[in-house]
Amino acid sequence: MSNKAPNNGWWRGGVIYQIYPRSYQDSNGDGIGDLPGITARLEHIARLGADGIWLSPFFKSPMKDFGYDVSDYCDVDPMFGTLDDFRTLVARAHELGLKVMIDQVLSHTSDQHPWFVESRASRDNAKADWYVWADAKEDGNPPNNWLSIFGGSAWQWDTRRCQYYLHNFLTSQPDLNFHHPAVQDAILATVKFWLDLGVDGYRLDTANFYFHDAELRSNPGRGAPDPNKPDPAVNPFNPYGWQRHLYDKSRPENLVFLQRLRALLDQYPDTTMVGEIGDDDGLARVAEYTRGGDKLHMAYCFDFLGDLHSAPFLHGVLERFNAVVGDGWPCWALSNHDVTRVATRWGGAQPDARLLRLAAAFQASLRGTICLYQGEELGLPEAELAFEDLQDPYGITMWPQFKGRDGCRTPMPWAADEPNAGFGPAKPWLPVPSAHLPLAVDRQAARADSLLAYFTQLLHWRRQQPALVHGSMSLLPCDEQVLALVREHGDQRLLCAFNFSERAASLALPADWVAAAALEGSGLEGGRVEDGTIHLEPWGGIFLAR
Incomplete structure (x- = not known):
């Protein structure tokens, strides 16, 4: 059940x-x-x-x-x-x-969360292991080399417990111990x-x-x-x-x-x-x-x-x-x-x-x-x-x-x-x-x-385009200027082509797309199809259907 x-x-x-x-x-x-x-x-x-x-x-x-x-x-x-x-x-x-x-x-x-306030108070309180605490190495350094995303060590020394706690971000953001x-x-x-x-x-x-x-x-x-x-x-x-x-x-x-x-x-x-x-x-x-x-x-x-x-x-x-x-x-x-x-x-x-x-x-x-x-x-x-x-x-x-x-x-x-x-x-x-x-x-x-x-x-x-909301996605071969992909769902097949360059571009249509026509309504401009080729203006694109 x-x-x-x-x-x-x-x-x-x-x-x-x-x-x-x-x-x-x-x-x-x-x-x-x-x-x-x-x-x-x-x-x-x-x-x-x-x-x-x-x-x-x-x-x-x-x-x-x-x-x-x-x-x-x-x-x-x-x-x-x-x-x-x-x-x-x-x-x-x-x-x-x-x-x-x-x-x-x-x-x-936050280090001001009641859970952390209690955890840092001693090594034997009810939430002592709710955060990631570790002893220093013999030379006083942190237990390992982990770094904070915000720069420097991911370990902060705490004088209450005389241990380090882990913070992957700011020192005021101690990490919870999900092993508990x-x-x-x-x-x-x-x-x-x-x-x-x-x-x-x-x-x-x-x-x-x-x-x-x-x-x-x-x-x-x-x-x-x-x-x-x-x-x-x-x-x-x-x-x-x-x-x-x-x-x-x-x-x-x-x-x-x-x-x-x-x-x-x-x-x-x-x-x-x-x-x-x-x-x-x-x-x-x-x-x-x-x-x-x-x-x-x-x-x-x-x-x-x-x-x-x-x-x-x-x-x-x-x-x-x-x-x-x-x-x-x-x-x-x-x-x-x-x-x-x-x-x-x-x-x-x-x-x-x-x-x-x-x-x-x-x-x-x-x-x-x-x-x-x-x-x-x-x-x-x-x-x-x-x-x-x-x-x-x-x-x-x-x-x-x-x-x-x-x-x-x-x-x-x-x-x-x-x-x-x-x-x-x-x-x-x-x-x-x-x-x-x-x-x-x-x-x-x-x-x-x-x-x-x-x-x-x-x-x-x-x-209103099932292929875009729900469809599969396949890619046409890699091109220096044009990214082209095909979305397909049920009876709808769409070819989407985008010229990611500031120069005009063209892309030969695959044989099974030669009869495709632009799908109206997207508002996307700068693309047209002539003689089995997509022509795209700089930063232009087109949605084709067949």
Whole structure:
């Protein structure tokens, strides 16, 4: 007998819109976005054509890492509102046909969480082993060579216990010890709390970081990056990428916990989870964590969150994905709250509007679920901030070579002529760049040729294409300029071709596609078919059907 609740699979091929609550809408004039502000702006997301929202953390937190350091998993931080505000948000989202996913930070807590306060108090209290504690080596050094993503050792000395504790991120974010069954039980209880409040799923922060190697073995080195062969996965200013992370994350025990987590979600109808995967081989980990139908529903890695976007690079990622994914399911993102906005990453200082449309169409063509980050539909470029305006500890520490994540977290521009672009009446926590004002929602909503209008058309059109939402995906041979792929479901076959270059390109159609015709409605321009050949303008694309 199965006690699984029904699941309609809304997330398979759906569109999820990520909201960074601090920067979406300030409803009470304190300069910080909040839950009532999000509720007031949900119609924008519904009109756009999204199926659900993902809310970055709004739980109680000292905000050392802006909510990714949780001090109470089961309450709303007062700066964002109340539990009743959250209930109102969920109800309004459901009225609009939007699902609500929330960000669960399970691998670590704040050092102000009551669990850690108790754990660090002594070596023999009830929660003494709830976090990862270790003795120093004989020379006083940390127990191994593990590094923090934010720079330096992943071990912090604590004078209360005269031991080190593990922190994969800030020193104020101690890692939980998932080898302890009571920790897993306590974490699952917090997940259940929000499911009972009506959430439709979770985005799981650092989903491959839950377990560490119980023997605390050191990671092998991979050496400093070669400046002549840049690796998009390695920040050259951060030594974290100089190790192969065999022992501090992606441990096999992680899969067993994810099965426990999935079993809990399966008791609630139509729920889903998407995991964030940061790994030396992200695509393989996505496949491992989503295959079999008993762990994560979907996951994403960072292959499209770097600078590279040539046709051969994109082809290589998708070829690798097809080779490893099996029955797993990916979520594809081009931007989020941790990386430079795609308009700047892929488009440079003056992004070509055609490239931004092409990127959106490319993302919409992929097998998997789409995740859009707030402002992506406006084509917002990365904000250039002065050092004194920075809030992100990552950027403050690594300035000026690495400016951190504030540039993609500035307030959403709603109305170009209102104070702070309509975000709120008070000075916002991060400044609104002047370059964002012409791209504000009210300006773009008034123009049929705006990127916002294009995104809206594309997403609503995509919903009507079974091949794009549900179909299989195969690749045409690699080309220097054009990425081309075929999506197929039932009676529908689509060929999607994208010229990822600033030069005109042509691509000979395979014999069985010679009679294909452009599929109307996507709004994508710059492509035509003549004499069995696709002709594409710079940054042009086309959807063909046969």
